[in-house]
Amino acid sequence: xxxxxxAGSQSCFLGQSSTAPNxxxxxxxxxxxxxxxxxxxxxxxxxxxxxxxxxFASEVALRNWAESWVEAFExxxxxxxxxxxxxxxxxxxxxxxPSCAEFIQACKPFADPVxxxxxxxxxxxARRKGEWGVWSHPAVYWSATLLARDLMMQSYGQVKDRxxxxxxxxxxxGEWAEIPAPAPALPAPGKGSLSREDxxxxxxxxxxxxxxxxxxxxxxxxxxxxxxxxARLAKGDKSLQAMQITNAKTALGII
Numbered sequence: 078x079x080x081x082x083x084a085g086s087q088s089c090f091l092g093q094s095s096t097a098p099n100x101x102x103x104x105x106x107x108x109x110x111x112x113x114x115x116x117x118x119x120x121x122x123x124x125x126x127x128x129x130x131x132x133f134a135s136e137v138a139l140r141n142w143a144e145s146w147v148e149a150f151e152x153x154x155x156x157x158x159x160x161x162x163x164x165x166x167x168x169x170x171x172x173x174x175p176s177c178a179e180f181i182q183a184c185k186p187f188a189d190p191v192x193x194x195x196x197x198x199x200x201x202x203a204r205r206k207g208e209w210g211v212w213s214h215p216a217v218y219w220s221a222t223l224l225a226r227d228l229m230m231q232s233y234g235q236v237k238d239r240x241x242x243x244x245x246x247x248x249x250x251g252e253w254a255e256i257p258a259p260a261p262a263l264p265a266p267g268k269g270s271l272s273r274e275d276x277x278x279x280x281x282x283x284x285x286x287x288x289x290x291x292x293x294x295x296x297x298x299x300x301x302x303x304x305x306x307x308a309r310l311a312k313g314d315k316s317l318q319a320m321q322i323t324n325a326k327t328a329l330g331i332i
Contacts, residue, residue: 102147113157114143120164125174132174149177154251159184187214188248190241197221197228197240204259207319215253220244260319303328 102114109116118139122129133139149155155163163184167175170183187193193213200210201221212218220243221228227236247253306325310317 100147100151102150103143113160114147117146117160117164118143121167121174124164124168129174146177146180149181153181153185155181155184162186187217188244190237190244193217193220193244194228194233194237194240197224201225201229205318207259207261209256209259212256214248215256216244216247216250218256219253220247260323300328307331 103112105111106113106116111119118129133142150160163180166183166186167180171179175183182189187196196211196213196217197220200212200218203210210218220240223243224236224240227239233240303325306317306321307329310322310325
């Protein structure tokens with residue numbers, strides 16, 4: 078029987094907590110047959126034999142631990158799935174029992190700016206190739222999107238403060254849009270399939286439709302940028318990014 082068990086089927090963790098009232102962490106789980114916080118205690122006791130249980134000399138100490146950790150879980154939005162991640166990470170990170178702060182960090186590895194930074198770099202490179210990339214959390218993706226140019230052109234030392242602040246702000250949102258499908262990758266320079274004849278024909282068609290014509294000097298053309306991009310595309314410019322082409326076509330109403 079669990080070291081936390083008391084008379085009958087109750088444990089010293091069950092009942093209403095003074096700091097986290099009505100928390101699901103204190104309710105008996107239908108599958109586990111104990112509360113989730115008691116199950117966590119048992120798992121940590123198994124991972125750190127004697128070291129873990131020796132921290133609690135009394136039932137009061139046990140309840141203080143439970144209430145403190147549950148309160149932190151509620152405030153940080155820790156889910157049972159996060160706890161499963163944290164338990165696995167603890168086996169790799171900590172030879173001794175973790176503190177509450179260490180355990181929460183283990184539950185949310187994506188919240189650590191350093192590994193999240195490296196994930197962002199690899200992810201951005203994958204997106205530029207037309208691949209999804211591997212993202213541990215949507216907040217990492219959206220942070221990488223906001224700072225993509227700086228992340229790829231500057232060292233970590235130069236961007237670490239902005240990266241940490243951006244990641245923290247994204248994580249604080251609490252909910253995130255789905256990661257969109259990547260844009261198709263453009264062929265590498267010199268590897269495109271557009272022949273000179275096709276490029277000439279495309280350019281002629283664009284000129285005929287007025288896409289490449291310069292606007293009258295008396296009127297400012299807000300779509301000049303789009304016309305220039307389409308002209309570059311027609312001439313076989315391979316340095317254009319897929320998003321540039323899509324935006325230009327949308328602006329000109331040709332898609």
